[in-house]
């Protein structure tokens with residue numbers, strides 16, 4: 024038996040201005056995306072902006088439904104739209120913002136487990152690291168790849 028330690032590195036920012044220009048652009052796109060969030064049941068509005076390898080930005084927002092499980096998170100809305108409309112283009116960065124009643128939370132908006140799993144699959148499919156930016160007005164986090172937010176990824180590609 025041995026104990027193994029897992030190291031995860033990520034960057035923390037205290038303002039939008041402190042971030043890389045490309046990340047700033049993507050966060051601003053996510054803020055725009057949040058405007059189209061349809062969340063009458065939870066009141067929590069999420070916006071996501073996904074950067075493809077060719078520079079295309081695909082926006083997504085959470086879409087709820089009276090039949091609750093029929094709704095979808097902002098991140099998956101963006102990723103599914105991207106692979107449906109731009110198949111074969113690797114996803115290279117994803118920014119996420121969120122807050123109640125169309126406001127921006129102070130702390131980073133962290134993606135749910137199901138969205139992380141979907142990010143992992145598209146990262147493998149694209150063959151490039153998918154950077155994840157979780158933005159909050161007072162604090163933002165930047166992870167350079169999905170592996171850092173979903174250790175021990177289920178990846179059936181490994182078996183091929």
Ligand code: THU
Pocket residue numbers: 062065067068069084085086087094095096097098133134135138
């Ligand atoms: N939501 C997202 O859009 N992304 C996440 O990663 C977590 C949660 C949405 C789903 C639902 O519409 C609302 O936020 C409250 O859970």
